[in-house]
Amino acid sequence: xxxxxxxxxxxxxxxxxxxxxxxxxxxxxxxxxxxxxxxxxxxxxxxxxxxxxxxxxxxxxxxxxxxxxxxxxxxxxxxxxxxxxxxxxxxxxxxxxxxxxxxxxxxxxxxxxxxxxxxxxxxxxxxxxxxxxxxxxxxxxxxxxxxxxxxxxxxxxxxxxxxxxxxxxxxxxxxxxxxxxxxxxxxxxxxxxxxxxxxxxxxxxxxxxxxxxxxxxxxxxxxxxxxxxxxxxxxxxxxxxxxxxxxxxxxxxxxxxxxxxxxxxxxxxxxxxxxxxxxxxxxxxxxxxxxxxxxxxxxxxxxxxxxxxxxxxxxxxxxxx
Amino acid sequence: xxxxxxxxxxxxxxxxxxxxxxxxxxxxxxxxxxxxxxxxxxxxxxxxxxxxxxxxxxxxxxxxxxxxxxxxxxxxxxxxxxxxxxxxxxxxxxxxxxxxxxxxxxxxxxxxxxxxxxxxxxxxxxxxxxxxxxxxxxxxxxxxxxxxxxxxxxxxxxxxxxxxxxxxxxxxxxxxxxxxxxxxxxxxxxxxxxxxxxxxxxxxxxxxxxxxxxxxxxxxxxxxxxxxxxxxxxxxxxxxxxxxxxxxxxxxxxxxxxxxxxxxxxxxxxxxxxxxxxxxxxxxxxxxxxxxxxxxxxxxxxxxxxxxxxxxxxxxxxxxxxxxxxxxxxxxxxxxxxxxxxxxxxxxxxxxxxxxxxxxxxxxxxxxxxxxxxxxxxxxxxxxxxxxxxxxxxxxxxxxxxxxxxxxxxxxxxxxxxxxxxxxxxxxxxxxxxxxxxxxxxxxxxxxxxxxxxxxxxxxxxxxxxxxxxxxxxxxxxxxxxxxxxxxxxxxxxxxxxxxxxxx
Numbered sequence: 001x002x003x004x005x006x007x008x009x010x011x012x013x014x015x016x017x018x019x020x021x022x023x024x025x026x027x028x029x030x031x032x033x034x035x036x037x038x039x040x041x042x043x044x045x046x047x048x049x050x051x052x053x054x055x056x057x058x059x060x061x062x063x064x065x066x067x068x069x070x071x072x073x074x075x076x077x078x079x080x081x082x083x084x085x086x087x088x089x090x091x092x093x094x095x096x097x098x099x100x101x102x103x104x105x106x107x108x109x110x111x112x113x114x115x116x117x118x119x120x121x122x123x124x125x126x127x128x129x130x131x132x133x134x135x136x137x138x139x140x141x142x143x144x145x146x147x148x149x150x151x152x153x154x155x156x157x158x159x160x161x162x163x164x165x166x167x168x169x170x171x172x173x174x175x176x177x178x179x180x181x182x183x184x185x186x187x188x189x190x191x192x193x194x195x196x197x198x199x200x201x202x203x204x205x206x207x208x209x210x211x212x213x214x215x216x217x218x219x220x221x222x223x224x225x226x227x228x229x230x231x232x233x234x235x236x237x238x239x240x241x242x243x244x245x246x247x248x249x250x251x252x253x254x255x256x257x258x259x260x261x262x263x264x265x266x267x268x269x270x271x272x273x274x275x276x277x278x279x280x281x282x283x284x285x286x287x288x289x290x291x292x293x294x295x296x297x298x299x300x301x302x303x304x305x306x307x308x309x310x311x312x313x314x315x316x317x318x319x320x321x
Numbered sequence: 322x323x324x325x326x327x328x329x330x331x332x333x334x335x336x337x338x339x340x341x342x343x344x345x346x347x348x349x350x351x352x353x354x355x356x357x358x359x360x361x362x363x364x365x366x367x368x369x370x371x372x373x374x375x376x377x378x379x380x381x382x383x384x385x386x387x388x389x390x391x392x393x394x395x396x397x398x399x400x401x402x403x404x405x406x407x408x409x410x411x412x413x414x415x416x417x418x419x420x421x422x423x424x425x426x427x428x429x430x431x432x433x434x435x436x437x438x439x440x441x442x443x444x445x446x447x448x449x450x451x452x453x454x455x456x457x458x459x460x461x462x463x464x465x466x467x468x469x470x471x472x473x474x475x476x477x478x479x480x481x482x483x484x485x486x487x488x489x490x491x492x493x494x495x496x497x498x499x500x501x502x503x504x505x506x507x508x509x510x511x512x513x514x515x516x517x518x519x520x521x522x523x524x525x526x527x528x529x530x531x532x533x534x535x536x537x538x539x540x541x542x543x544x545x546x547x548x549x550x551x552x553x554x555x556x557x558x559x560x561x562x563x564x565x566x567x568x569x570x571x572x573x574x575x576x577x578x579x580x581x582x583x584x585x586x587x588x589x590x591x592x593x594x595x596x597x598x599x600x601x602x603x604x605x606x607x608x609x610x611x612x613x614x615x616x617x618x619x620x621x622x623x624x625x626x627x628x629x630x631x632x633x634x635x636x637x638x639x640x641x642x643x644x645x646x647x648x649x650x651x652x653x654x655x656x657x658x659x660x661x662x663x664x665x666x667x668x669x670x671x672x673x674x675x676x677x678x679x680x681x682x683x684x685x686x687x688x689x690x691x692x693x694x695x696x697x698x699x700x701x702x703x704x705x706x707x708x709x710x711x712x713x714x715x716x717x718x719x720x721x722x723x724x725x726x727x728x729x730x731x732x733x734x735x736x737x738x739x740x741x742x743x744x745x746x747x748x749x750x751x752x753x754x755x756x757x758x759x760x761x762x763x764x765x766x767x768x769x770x771x772x773x774x775x776x777x778x779x780x781x782x783x784x785x786x787x788x789x790x791x792x793x794x795x796x797x798x799x800x801x802x803x804x805x806x807x808x809x810x811x812x813x814x815x816x817x818x819x820x821x822x823x824x825x
Contacts, residue, residue: 180437185423185437198397316623
């Protein structure tokens with residue numbers, strides 16, 4: 001029991017913080033926890049949540065992905081052309097959008113693995129590239145998304161927001177099984193100690209590639225849900241999501257040095273971040289003071305995560321030795 | 322003992338070079354199934370390279386490797402494992418952030434990206450039980466385990482891989498003797514099953530207890546193989562030592578034992594690193610720190626330079642008791658300590674910066690020294706004959722020897738009273754070594770006290786006035802004058818007590 005707590009404490013703390021914030025949010029919201037309020041909240045949270053999962057897959061293998069927002073923008077713009085028409089056309093459009101995301105992730109992965117370029121530089125470059133294509137596709141916001149599929153994905157099932165069910169589905173049917181596979185364990189091994197992973201017979205290169213591909217896939221999912229919520233294409237959505245996805249994974253207990261953290265944590269971090277901004281929106285705080293307060297909360301959360309440094313006995317270890 | 326006719330693994334004419342340094346030269350070596358084959362050699366003899374080649378971590382520059390009669394290219398560790406070549410590495414192959422269970426399953430045969438094979442877990446648990454590791458829970462994070470516990474897990478992990486050849490590279494170094502005995506029992510059982518075992522250890526009595534045959538390596542070359550028990554320690558050590566070179570060292574002077582004290586340590590300790598270190602260092606004295614890698618000697622130097630927290634015991638500089646908590650304090654003129662660190666590429670220099678910028682680094686922020694005045698470095702650069710196009714050249718373009726000269730000169734410019742050096746000649750050509758030795762002797766003659774950590778016993782013998790040999794974080798032997806012999810140093814490093822003043 002102690003061991004399970006030790007290895008999951010960051011996620012547990014994140015989930016507890018989320019529960020407190022949520023109670024606060026629904027109790028201060030003028031109309032209370034109605035299905036409508038819940039759905040709006042869950043939709044907003046899940047979009048950032050998916051972006052955070054995309055970021056998680058880069059960070060867990062000791063990387064970072066600055067192209068998450070750009071992939072979202074690109075897939076959102078493509079969706080605004082393709083996800084419309086007959087059921088078959090819509091389904092095909094969704095598949096194309098997801099394939100584009102995986103391709104973007106693979107490009108990032110290949111630059112990092114075969115080009116030996118640092119992830120931060122590689123994804124900075126590809127981010128501009130993806131954004132450029134998105135801008136060519138949609139110089140100004142426009143296009144439309146099939147309303148039926150949008151409604152199905154963004155409303156509720158028996159009073160429970162569809163997006164919330166979707167989030168639980170990702171955890172139960174994707175993440176938990178993945179943790180029991182060689183790939184899932186390999187992600188942590190590569191992020192924690194590349195040398196140990198290699199000497200244990202793990203193909204470090206394939207794991208990195210797979211991780212970035214998964215990142216691209218989830219960035220595309222984020223772009224897709226953004227499309228369902230807004231039902232339009234907009235190339236300018238990227239920058240906010242990139243930075244917030246990094247903040248979310250940190251809040252969710254994922255260490256930027258790689259090897260520690262979970263997808264659930266990243267998701268919880270994103271939900272926390274979105275709930276804080278929603279809370280402030282209804283709290284009556286002057287809007288101009290909100291970024292300051294958000295920043296303080298974020299800084300505090302990160303400081304707690306860095307407290308380990310105080311326990312170091314050899315000062316050289318602070319420098320990542 | 323009857324050996325099978327085809328060796329499990331055979332190396333023919335294998336050489337391995339890293340850049341310009343030769344780690345192994347034309348080695349012919351075989352290990353058969355059903356034998357425990359010990360490999361002996363000094364630091365840098367090529368043992369680790371040999372093992373990395375067989376485990377598929379590195380590939381030979383020349384020559385071929387044959388496994389069970391078939392010539393193979395061992396491109397990576399997973400290919401080596403699939404042929405039954407399983408290694409327990411000295412630098413452990415466990416992932417710190419994963420649990421014991423996940424580490425055992427990681428990379429198990431036939432896993433790939435698919436479902437992990439949980440069948441190996443009960444197998445590992447039963448092995449752990451047999452080697453006093455029953456208290457290690459499968460759910461524990463490896464980062465929370467002690468070094469000894471990690472070695473136990475590493476052993477369990479390797480044995481679940483169905484080895485045909487099991488390689489143990491110092492894999493019992495942290496285990497106590499009763500656990501080691503149990504591990505040996507397991508290894509002997511593997512031998513009965515026909516598994517070949519390659520065994521590297523610095524503990525002679527372990528080799529005596531376990532090995533069937535012994536091979537000796539020296540300076541990257543295979544020397545000879547003989548049956549365990551055929552020769553005594555004296556012969557084996559002399560084969561490990563080989564010939565010596567005398568004229569690369571400057572002549573020693575008679576050391577003045579009444580000279581002023583510069584540094585005195587009394588029961589200096591740091592939990593988990595070193596214990597009860599007491600030494601006295603006088604003006605003009607060159608004192609050596611010897612012993613195998615990682616016995617705590619480097620940590621003592623780090624502590625003296627203010628890099629460790631919570632050290633115990635007393636440090637006296639020139640008769641005054643001091644507490645050193647930061648490198649800036651250590652290098653200030655009132656203490657005057659300088660440390661040339663172990664790894665010049667990461668700790669000693671900023672590789673991308675120019676020589677001039679690197680030289681300035683330690684002088685910056687030191688009282689009474691003008692870092693921007695190039696003349697303060699000049700004498701040392703000249704004495705060391707630094708070869709460069711100009712001082713604006715990036716340090717990364719220099720050879721290893723010239724890099725070390727820069728790392729030395731930047732500290733000498735501060736005129737330290739006590740110079741700490743961590744293996745300053747590792748991986749450096751003989752000519753540069755000679756220059757460094759000559760300079761160190763001259764510095765000592767001018768009154769500086771030098772503390773030289775070295776893994777090369779020749780340096781301890783020919784350059785040092787006296788030497789402290791470390792074993793497991795403690796000084797086990799203090800050798801002076803004529804006691805400084807290769808035999809005494811090696812014996813003390815391995816904690817076989819023969820000569821000198823034996824502590825504790």
